[in-house]
Amino acid sequence: MTNTNYKQDIRTFLENFISEEDFADEDDIFELGLVSSLMAMQLVLFVEKTLDIRVESEDLNLDNFRSIDRMDTFMQKVSAPVHG
Secondary structure, eight states: OOOOOOHHHHHHHHHTTOSOOOOOTTSOTTTTTSSOHHHHHHHHHHHHHHHTSOOOGGGOOGGGGSSHHHHHHHHHHHHSOOOO
16 A cells, blocks of 8 residues: 655645745645635646546535645545455
């Protein structure tokens, strides 16, 4: 099982859209006004492309995308192999 850390990839992606680079991994990027709700769709597309998956409607919860930490946790969860 791999334990990939997506945080740097997420930060690099966000910094392409956010001129203010002084934010922490745990900061709520929506609450801080760094990104808009339209940017949420770009974040979903980023996750889908990075993981080569389709984000399902039940995962389209803004809370999964509020911070680098939350996106990393979400990506770890959806990329983990299912054991049955």
